Amino acid sequence: MTYEEYLDEVTTLIYEANDVTQEQSIRIVMAAQDADFFVRHDENPALRNQAQAVRDAEFLYTNNASQKNTRN
16 A cells, blocks of 8 residues: 555544544544654555554554543
C-alpha cells in the first residue's frame, strides 16, 4: 500500500478498535507523524502492510491513552 493508504489504515484501526472518535484517531496519527514515527515506513515500503498497521495502531493508541483520556 502507499504511504498515504498506510496512514489511513492505521487511523481507521485506531478508530475501530478503541473508544475514540475519528477526529481523535486522526490527531493520534498526525502527532506520530509529526514525531517522525512513520519515517521508516515512508523509506521502506515493506513495512506498509496490514500486520504492521495493526501493531502500529495498537502501539500509538496505547502510548496516547497512557498520556491522557482519549474520549472527550
